[in-house]
Amino acid sequence: MIPTERPWYAERVPLGRSGVTVSRIGLGTAPLGGLYSAVGGRQAAGTLDAAWRAGIRYFDTAPHYGAGLAEQRLGAFLTGAGHPRAECTVSTKVGRLLVPGASAPGDEAFHGDPGLVRVRDYSAEGVYRSLAESLERSGLDAFDVVLIHDPDEHWEEAVTGAYPALARLRDEGAVRAIGAGMNQTGILTRFVTETDLDCVLVAGRYSLLDHSAADELLPACADRGVGVLVGGVFNSGILANLAPDAMYDYAPAPQEVLHHALALGERCAEYGVPLAAAALRFPLRHPAVTGVVVGARSAQEVTVNVAHTSATIPEELWAELDALERDRR
Known part of the structure; x- marks a missing residue:
């Protein structure tokens, strides 16, 4: 029998004040652009198909991911049969142009x-x-959400150039929502308080290992009605595959981080909860968070992530994990 109700993670929720909706769990496509290791075309298509069949209807991509490869693969999938464009929300990013040159x-x-x-x-x-090149690369006729990507050292140009350009495109109806996506909170908070963004995508800064987005960014978003998408919930892998050689923020995990992750894992194990399940669900406890974006490089990873959404996580475990963070600070 085909289920008539959507699972909770497939629920469509408003992204800030924009009128755009996203599924509570979205698929990040950086792995499909070959993050850390190559992914074949058939495997990438299978990953996207598994996400679609699971009910995921928000997909995030960027030119940066595989120098355009992720956009190509996502676009080819969404323009194929059986994937009505009106049923899903797609975001891409601006800030990095792709030009011919020697790369490897x-x-x-x-x-x-x-x-x-x-x-x-x-x-x-x-x-x-x-944006024009992303549309051509993907074969899509529009993106729902466009984010300014990683303007860490480029605040002035981003706020005086990229932001007004995106605001103009939004006013013209060419895009439905605009925002910024970064691995830090300081500049994102400035965007929220000094411009009229619809949303932010904050990666790695609101996780079981890093609560820093809760200090200023999340309250600012709540005050201004800005949607919050949280990426990097596994902090580059350590919270999904806890091992001595685990990655944290795109580099080998420091010992202090590894020890804290082990402590988190021990608490979760005492309750029979996979650490990855707690990591995936953690950001959604905050009322300012709209959805979580989780990357996957295979259909199996999608299946595992979806299975984590059904884990029962008792409040007692959350209390112990919160206490570990307080003690760490």
């Missing part, structure tokens, strides 16, 4: 198509060019 597999941690290099450009002209 593994550049910037991605094993995507060689022959293209990334050039930072947060100007208005760069935004228009980047």
